[in-house]
Amino acid sequence: MEIIQMRFETSAAKASQFINDEFPQVVITGKSNVGKSSLINAIGNNGKLARTSSTPGKTRLINYFFADNSFYVVDLPGYGFAKAPKTEQAQWQALMDSYFKSGRAKKALxxxxxRHKPTAEDKMMRDYLAYYDFEVVVVATKADKIAKTKLKQYVEDIRKELELPKEMLIIPYSSLNNYNRDYLVQIIREFAAEPILV
Incomplete structure (x- = not known):
């Protein structure tokens, strides 16, 4: 089993707290409760690396994990927390704008x-990543809930809803049975090894 050696490094609530050293950064983003923390714990083979929560939008910070002593996995706060106060949503927007504008990362999962059609928030994040010229791999989580014979159709439905090009990878994944886990580890390492083109 492929494992990325990871440790929690720091959290950032504002731009002045962002990490700006020489190491590459690979972003993990997604709607609240989509499984970001579970993915981070799985690729690091450590159930305590990232906190999982049943409360959508629990994480309001950017969390940095130092990986393989050579790059960062950056967990962006989950989006789609419709019940959050408007001020909190505005803070999220400002934090995202600051991070993306910093240019520290250009690769994202x-x-x-x-199981569900991509939301308006998913489409907004797609647009964010496209605007800032990110190379993106889409990870379709909770794949264990779908029959393997139907995975391909569900993947194509996501591609259609998000209007993604044919060449963009969409990878079904399950943190429950680690389906495609090693493949994602490989992709993250490849992302980290590629230089950022400015």
Whole structure:
């Protein structure tokens, strides 16, 4: 089993707290409760790396994990927390704008729930990543909830709803049975090894 050696490094609530050293950064983003924390725990083979929560939008910070002593996995706060106060939503927007504008990362795993149609917030994040010229791999989480014979159709439904090009990877994934886990580890390492083109 492929494992990324990871440790929690720090959290950032504002731009002045962002990490700006020489190491590459690979972003993990997705709607609240889509499974970002579970993915981070799985690729690091450590159930305590990232906190999982049943409360959508629990994480309001950008969390940095130092990986393989050579790059960062950056967990962006979950989006789609409709019940959050407007001020909190505005803070999220400002934090995202600051991070994306910093140019520290250009590679991202965008997580969506394979069981449901992508939301308006998913489409907004797609647009964010496209605007800032990110190379993106879409991870369709909770794949264990779908029969394997139907995975391909669900993947194509996501591609159609998000209007993604044919060449963009959409990878079904399950943190429950680690389906495609090693493949995602490989992709993250490849992302980290590629230089950022400015």
């Amino acid at each position: 965008m997580l969506v729930d394979i």
